[in-house]
Amino acid sequence: MQHGEQHTSHGTHGPHAGHEQPPHGSGTGPRGGASWRTAAQATLHCLTGCAVGEVLGMVIGTAFGWGNAPTMVLAIVLAFFFGYALTLRGILRAGVGLRTAFGVALAADTLSIAVMELIDNGVIVLWPGAMDAQLSDALFWGALAASLALAFVVTTPVNRWMIGRGKGHAVVHQYHH
Secondary structure, eight states: OOTTOOOOTTOOOSTTTTSOOOOTTSOBOTTSOBOHHHHHHHHHHHHHHHHHHHHHHHHHHHHTTOOHHHHHHHHHHHHHHHHHHHHHHHHHHTTOOHHHHHHHHHHHHHHHHHHHHHHHHHHHHHSTTGGGOOTTSHHHHHHHHHHHHHHHHHHHHHHHHHHHTTOTHHHHHTTOO
């Protein structure tokens, strides 16, 4: 490439040649940034998988009488598992092969889930008494709800930034028809 030329992976020709185009349906706004609505939807999708994994991990850890650390590790692993699984389900429905779908899910969700889990578990660890609360305690459910809400608020701008750059859930939207 010569100085001043830009590479485009979308094969654009004509008056807009050389300018990156966001993927069709990526939810990008008029200036190329992602809309807050699209970012919130992507974050809510991620939050759903994280919440399912978190609660299931806590239930399993409690049922087996595990301590806080192994229960939290299981909850985090399951949050990633269910977060990826929800994305995989949609991509596989679009007819994409498992290997490609798995790669797309990893690329789309890893940063989002990681930020969400960092915030969520950080709140639980720092909230007085939350680590020792039982499933039957209002404190358990209140702290979990508050931590997931805060994780949503913090992760939505991360997803907006990623989608606006053609990453994260913008990649997933390429496979939706």
